Amino acid sequence: MAATWRTTICQSNKAPTKYPKLFFATKLNRFSSHFISTEDAYGREDTTPEKPKPSVYRTRHRGMEVIQDPFTNRGAAFTWDERERLGIRGLVPPKVQSFDIQAERVLSRVDALHDPLNKYDFLVSLLDRNETLFYRVLIDHFEKIAPIIYTPTVGLASQKSQVIFRRPRGMYFSKYDRGCMNTMVYNWPQEQVDVIVVTDGSRILGLGDLGANGIQIPIGKLALYVAGGGIDPRRVLPVVLDVGTNNEALRKDPWYLGIAEPRITGDEYFRFVDEFMEAVYSRWPQVMVQFEDFANPVAYPLLETYRDKYLCFNDDIQSTGSIALASILASLRLRGMTNREICKERIVCVGAGSAGLGVCETIIQCMEREGLRSHQAYRQFWLLDDKGLLGRGRVGLTPTQARFVRDDLPDGSSLEEVVRTVKPTILLGLSGAGGAFTEAAIREMAKHVERPVIFPLSNPVDHAECTASQAIEWTGGRAIFASGSPFDDVEYQNKIYPITQCNNVYNFPGMGLAVTACRITHITDDMFLAAARRISALSADHHKQQLFPPLSELRNVSLQVATAVAEVAYEDGLATAEPPRKMTLHQYLLSRMWQPQYAPLVPF
Ligand SMILES: NC(=O)c1ccc[n+]([C@@H]2O[C@H](COP(=O)([O-])OP(=O)(O)OC[C@H]3O[C@@H](n4cnc5c(N)ncnc54)[C@H](O)[C@@H]3O)[C@@H](O)[C@H]2O)c1
Numbered sequence: 330m331a332a333t334w335r336t337t338i339c340q341s342n343k344a345p346t347k348y349p350k351l352f353f354a355t356k357l358n359r360f361s362s363h364f365i366s367t368e369d370a371y372g373r374e375d376t377t378p379e380k381p382k383p384s385v386y387r388t389r390h391r392g393m394e395v396i397q398d399p400f401t402n403r404g405a406a407f408t409w410d411e412r413e414r415l416g417i418r419g420l421v422p423p424k425v426q427s428f429d430i431q432a433e434r435v436l437s438r439v440d441a442l443h444d445p446l447n448k449y450d451f452l453v454s455l456l457d458r459n460e461t462l463f464y465r466v467l468i469d470h471f472e473k474i475a476p477i478i479y480t481p482t483v484g485l486a487s488q489k490s491q492v493i494f495r496r497p498r499g500m501y502f503s504k505y506d507r508g509c510m511n512t513m514v515y516n517w518p519q520e521q522v523d524v525i526v527v528t529d530g531s532r533i534l535g536l537g538d539l540g541a542n543g544i545q546i547p548i549g550k551l552a553l554y555v556a557g558g559g560i561d562p563r564r565v566l567p568v569v570l571d572v573g574t575n576n577e578a579l580r581k582d583p584w585y586l587g588i589a590e591p592r593i594t595g596d597e598y599f600r601f602v603d604e605f606m607e608a609v610y611s612r613w614p615q616v617m618v619q620f621e622d623f624a625n626p627v628a629y630p631l632l633e634t635y636r637d638k639y640l641c642f643n644d645d646i647q648s649t650g651s652i653a654l655a656s657i658l659a660s661l662r663l664r665g666m667t668n669r670e671i672c673k674e675r676i677v678c679v680g681a682g683s684a685g686l687g688v689c690e691t692i693i694q695c696m697e698r699e700g701l702r703s704h705q706a707y708r709q710f711w712l713l714d715d716k717g718l719l720g721r722g723r724v725g726l727t728p729t730q731a732r733f734v735r736d737d738l739p740d741g742s743s744l745e746e747v748v749r750t751v752k753p754t755i756l757l758g759l760s761g762a763g764g765a766f767t768e769a770a771i772r773e774m775a776k777h778v779e780r781p782v783i784f785p786l787s788n789p790v791d792h793a794e795c796t797a798s799q800a801i802e803w804t805g806g807r808a809i810f811a812s813g814s815p816f817d818d819v820e821y822q823n824k825i826y827p828i829t830q831c832n833n834v835y836n837f838p839g840m841g842l843a844v845t846a847c848r849i850t851h852i853t854d855d856m857f858l859a860a861a862r863r864i865s866a867l868s869a870d871h872h873k874q875q876l877f878p879p880l881s882e883l884r885n886v887s888l889q890v891a892t893a894v895a896e897v898a899y900e901d902g903l904a905t906a907e908p909p910r911k912m913t914l915h916q917y918l919l920s921r922m923w924q925p926q927y928a929p930l931v932p933f
């Protein structure tokens with residue numbers, strides 16, 4: 330009887346069929362636990378994604394250690410064999426729960442919580458306990474879970490980081506660590522790191538300087554690298570550079586966990602970042618670093634300093650440029666126009682910081698490839714900052730901003746004045762200033778164009794330049810709309826308007842997949858352009874009224890982005906690992922995507 334019971338339980342633990350493309354190709358390393366497959370690190374065997382070979386996860390842990398490690402823990406889902414093999418019999422409840430039931434239970438807990446911050450707290454503590462289950466739920470319920478662990482709730486979590494802190498995740502490099510970073514990096518327990526997302530907390534979403542609390546952003550971004558791009562969760566590292574904060578309220582808060590001093594600046598700051606970059610690349614020469622939410626005065630200089638020296642990019646400048654361009658190209662299709670007609674667009678951009686400039690420069694690169702001369706392309710743009718239009722006579726502009734200065738309208742002209750004169754076809758918002766797209770400006774825009782393209786891209790929700798329903802209503806339902814943060818679909822005059830989210834999350838996970846799988850050595854603007862074109866083409870068949878597929882399809886979008894990026898890399902000689910002979914590039918990238926599955930645990 331006991332034997333039958335046990336057999337039944339074991340059978341109920343057979344591998345779920347939902348993730349048939351399981352493939353783990355991690356090289357052996359000296360860590361206590363790792364996946365083993367019969368392929369080498371690049372899968373150069375007769376393995377196709379459709380016919381996965383069973384993999385196991387080998388661990389040196391025994392007993393309680395297995396339960397305490399979020400990579401080996403399965404809660405109540407350990408099979409009987411695993412309980413025997415790893416000495417955990419009796420340490421977990423007697424019922425062997427299925428992965429499906431576990432996921433269902435997590436989801437019901439999320440639904441039962443009403444406060445977004447409590448949902449965030451619950452999910453991050455799940456991540457701390459059981460990474461596989463966390464990612465399973467995130468991937469299967471992307472549209473529900475992503476807004477909790479990513480934008481917009483991650484903004485709230487960053488503001489309240491000192492309140493919800495439970496246990497550290499990632500690494501902190503503070504101004505008091507100067508001189509020690511090259512040894513500190515060895516405190517990180519994983520021998521291999523593929524992706525680092527680093528912030529200095531100086532411009533978190535549209536929320537300003539949040540100092541060391543900014544660590545939540547790299548944590549959220551990396552969760553999406555794993556869920557969207559299939560990056561191995563053991564190979565990601567969130568980092569905050571704590572150079573102080575100019576946020577006085579935080580400095581006075583006794584619970585604040587960062588350095589409660591003003592930020593270091595100038596040469597001192599750049600030397601600090603330099604030491605960090607040298608330290609991470611000395612330990613992980615192949616790691617990709619994503620700069621995230623650095624304030625404008627340092628974002629461009631850091632990118633210019635490191636883009637040719639290290640494998641890195643700035644998410645707010647480059648990925649945002651790519652996804653905004655993708656949105657514009659997709660909007661051309663919705664308006665029955667060709668990609669070439671991007672050259673005719675008249676673009677007003679509210680916000681002339683890292684993201685605004687990154688977006689406009691990316692669109693200019695596309696216009697140039699479509700035939701415009703550089704100076705002609707710049708003439709298609711009108712940029713505004715907190716002082717109004719960037720016009721002749723303005724002082725204190727950065728070199729990139731200076732290229733956009735206009736002389737057809739006075740410096741400091743308001744949005745309404747600019748819209749009235751320019752009659753823009755596209756209105757972009759990257760200002761972090763909630764409500765900056767006034768009703769007057771949008772109604773004026775709608776007078777002159779049939780399908781006004783309105784993209785309030787600032788995050789989180791309260792910082793969007795207008796809401797989805799405002800844009801739809803003020804244009805009489807004619808707007809082509811996309812927002813940085815998620816908005817619900819809008820009902821207007823008995824019609825449902827599906828809302829597209831234009832967020833760099835559509836871009837960076839795929840970039841990470843291409844870089845790690847193909848061992849790309851250098852990230853170029855052409856890769857971001859190729860990604861934009863690929864994303865813009867995705868929607869044509871299935872999502873006619875949306876600019877591109879919803880976030881629930883992020884894994885597929887990321888695969889497409891990775892393919893486009895890798896194609897450019899191979900063409901330009903910037904990729905050093907090739908797919909095995911029997912696989913297409915697409916199959917290879919798919920095979921390299923980590924899947925949330927409980928591979929059988931086997932002791933070393
Ligand atoms: N959707 C996305 O994927 C995405 C990506 C990156 C950034 N963003 C958002 O873009 C916003 C800006 O980011 P950033 O890195 O460029 O910040 P930034 O600080 O570098 O630049 C902000 C710019 O907005 C201007 N500004 C501020 N208030 C304004 C106002 N009332 N009217 C007009 N201009 C104003 C500033 O002068 C500056 O030029 C943030 O809210 C961020 O969340 C969205």
Ligand SMILES: O=C(O)C[C@H](O)C(=O)O
Pocket residue numbers: 480533534535622644645787788813832833834
């Ligand atoms: O984090 C996001 O949601 C997008 C972007 O990187 C931002 O800074 O707003």
Ligand SMILES: [Mg+2]
Pocket residue numbers: 534621622644645
């Ligand atoms: Mg950002």
